[in-house]
């Protein structure tokens with residue numbers, strides 16, 4: 001990790017109605033680093049991603065990206081700066097071809113010269129380039145969702161539960177791809193319930209419990225941390 005992180009969350013708070021969903025969340029991510037974001041259901045993982053990507057605005061605290069505060073910027077401005085994400089349920093245009101999905105996404109990002117062929121090869125969908133996205137399998141739609149995010153030329157990619165419902169071979173393929181992206185310098189925050197999958201791609205996790213940061217460090221140490229164990233078993 002370089003001396004200046006790419007992303008810094010500083011004391012981020014988010015409430016929905018009377019419910020405090022994020023409570024003083026602070027962490028940093030460097031270029032090319034993969035960080036796992038884990039925690040029980042409802043602990044605030046997706047909300048963290050939604051705040052970083054501009055879907056929700058933090059009530060207090062700051063999100064600093066590439067040295068500038070970005071927590072008041074809308075999603076499309078953040079995409080142009082180099083922040084993009086995937087969704088738990090892939091958001092592809094089902095009536096467009098795979099290639100068209102990537103071409104459209106490229107217009108919203110930083111890299112207007114997106115190399116569509118290279119992205120299709122990365123996500124292993126070159127053979128399906130002219131098929132309608134709606135005809136793809138769930139795994140392929142997740143890969144296309146990732147490809148759409150890549151078409152914007154992200155420096156930071158937020159990956160929300162990409163592993164759910166995939167078989168071991170599909171998981172292996174996605175793990176390899178995420179590592180390849182990190183090796184190119186893209187920072188990744190990976191929200192995931194599948195700890196074996198996370199363990200393959202990163203040694204560093206942040207654990208949230210009821211919106212608070214419970215732990216930051218190696219995954220194997222997290223699993224021995226009493227507060228983390230209590231949060232997962234509802235203690």
Ligand SMILES: Nc1ncnc2c1ncn2[C@@H]1O[C@H](COP(=O)(O)OP(=O)(O)OP(=O)(O)O)[C@@H](O)[C@H]1O
Pocket residue numbers: 016021039040041042043044045046047048
């Ligand atoms: N737009 C919203 N309006 C109201 N409450 C919300 C909203 N989004 C999230 N919440 C609530 O915030 C809490 C945290 O939700 P979030 O989706 O961030 O959790 P999570 O850790 O990603 O959970 P999961 O693992 O189940 O996806 C939950 O109680 C959820 O119901």
